[in-house]
Amino acid sequence: MISDLKGTFSQISNNNKRSAIREILKLTQNPEIISFAGGLPAPESFPVDALDKIVSDMLCEEGAAVLQYDATEGVTELRELLLKKYQDEGIQCSLDNMIITTGSQQGLDLVGKIFVNQGDVVICGLPSYLGGIGAFQAYGATMAGVPMDEQGMSAELLETKLEELKQQGIKPKFIYVIPDFQNPTGITMPESRRLEIIALAHKYDVLIVEDCPYREVRFEGKPQRMMYELDNNDHVITLGTFSKIFAPGFRIGWVLGPKDVNEKIVIAKQSADLCTPTFVQKIAIGYMKSGLFETNLQKTIDLYHQRRDVMLAEMDKHMPDCVKWTRPEGGMFLFITLPEHMDALDLFHKAIEKKVAFVTGNVFYCDGSGTNTIRLNFSYVNNEKAIAGIQRLADIIKAEMLVGETC
């Protein structure tokens, strides 16, 4: 080995930390553990049976073309099918605005890559999706957290933050938001809040990165218009994915963004992986054209809806009064706030002993706060396990209550 390998690694490599969740998930792999920790879609939601015929037809009709390289921007027909879904919602967009990525994680990575220099500021919610924060931090971003309320990122505190940065002569590279059923909180921004944040982006001349992995998985309430649509002024870059509405094992995501931004993303993607696998993109085309997409999505929504209901019912039944949690209208996660004196990491180790697992909420807080919070996933675990798991978790929390503690 060379004499100073450690000193040979780049600044980016040194910025890039192993995901805290990854370490937590390793502890939860014992099959006896009921785990609410992961962020996995339910395998029951995957259209396994439909794929055999779709692949078979595709190979028969298209032959070798499905095994060849394709354009860096993605297979044109898939881009058109995705655009059509947005256009049907009334959104103005064309091929220049649509790039296929290798999962929306690659979208996050490429957005970081084309915008962030070492030391640049990126604004995110407190808390926010760890994979987004990590991707931006890898390129040297200093994350500036803005607290959330029950409507998502606080517009008032966002303005305070933007003004504070402006006073210091700092212009953030972008504001990172997950407007629908946010990971980790499950909170959805109403249109009014989206408009407030867009107005601030205009006022302070800043881009918005809108991450939408869960948007289509809505159980109830009114779908909210995307910030991309509400802005309609090239301030918003939206990331989408099939991972939660088709299958994560295909790694198909997309960027719906301004033409000038997408041009840079394509160049960055070309050196990142040349193109997303043609084979899976072609399967996605067959799947969308078969009409099964909508049927299976409804099945997925129904499944997660029912799992969320069971989870909330059990929590209502067993959790002590001083524990609070969100009631998401969709998505895959809910978020618990424990009494302030409780440390979720301490609780995590006790929970593992009792064979139940979760992710400590603090990993989603770029400032390390949120030590009394917990993220629970409700999409993966079946009802029987969920019921047993929530009971175990409630028992553990109750045992942590202070003598005579009331809320």
Place this chain on the structure above:
Amino acid sequence: MISDLKGTFSQISNNNKRSAIREILKLTQNPEIISFAGGLPAPESFPVDALDKIVSDMLCEEGAAVLQYDATEGVTELRELLLKKYQDEGIQCSLDNMIITTGSQQGLDLVGKIFVNQGDVVICGLPSYLGGIGAFQAYGATMAGVPMDEQGMSAELLETKLEELKQQGIKPKFIYVIPDFQNPTGITMPESRRLEIIALAHKYDVLIVEDCPYREVRFEGKPQRMMYELDNNDHVITLGTFSKIFAPGFRIGWVLGPKDVNEKIVIAKQSADLCTPTFVQKIAIGYMKSGLFETNLQKTIDLYHQRRDVMLAEMDKHMPDCVKWTRPEGGMFLFITLPEHMDALDLFHKAIEKKVAFVTGNVFYCDGSGTNTIRLNFSYVNNEKAIAGIQRLADIIKAEMLVGETC
């Protein structure tokens, strides 16, 4: 749009240039043009017929697991199968040394990402694969070119370069080599040259990145041991891929590297795309286990061998004496050196008019030299077209000869 989008892009984005080949390829898309320009495997080499059953069996036996996220390092069974191939060659390696990537282009990108800071020096052959140079330059690499002779990168000139850099207090991050049937020249390094370069890497305390996309596609001559094996001292990071020996549309590559390097690559890959698509990795497992891999590889080798022979025979027949070219023992490319007064770009435009296309060699020279060179691909075009194309090309070159020019 924000007021200064251009000023908002990162240093990396500004480093990252649109591929020159990409622009050239756009000009060659007219179906009447016989194009030796691309770097595409022959679609006839793809095992289309075998895949229907492999996918069907896979869905039946594994069900939803093939559609779920999998480990960032890659699906364990695929890593084991690849390791076994190397172990069968006598190479020492274990799971810690093997990571699946989304094509070997991702391997190049991640190597750049974990090692290169703005201004760092990376050494490469003059000429070298553009996608490698581009990936490293994106992270700010200053490429230092070392001329090649008929045995690949010159060891003597490499030492001169390393010594020159040392005098300036500069340690390059790594030496980038493509030892087998190099892109663009088709040249293979004999073992003696590999050992000389490894000795220099040891002497100057520098890593080697060994890019092996074509190694298995050998028509004749003795397979050369990989530099990874010859070194056996953690100085070499090897990149492999299925793109030329199975199907590029799966985007499956791998890194065979020292444990300490691979640990950093996994972390970087996690924020890049979480994991390579599970679905295509599982297909690759089924394909390798079916035994079809070896049969189809031999078919591919035979096809390219025969295409190379036709191409060389036509060139021998039609090219004027003062034109020189390589005679590759494998791979997909050969490289032409024209008389010095000829400009390949000028020739390219004339060739497009005559409906034949190639890539100008200078795009592979990090110092912009090689303006009288041409890369020809021989894997994609069928014999009939190759014969017509080479005749057209020879005619164009002959028309450029100076009056009374002899060689």
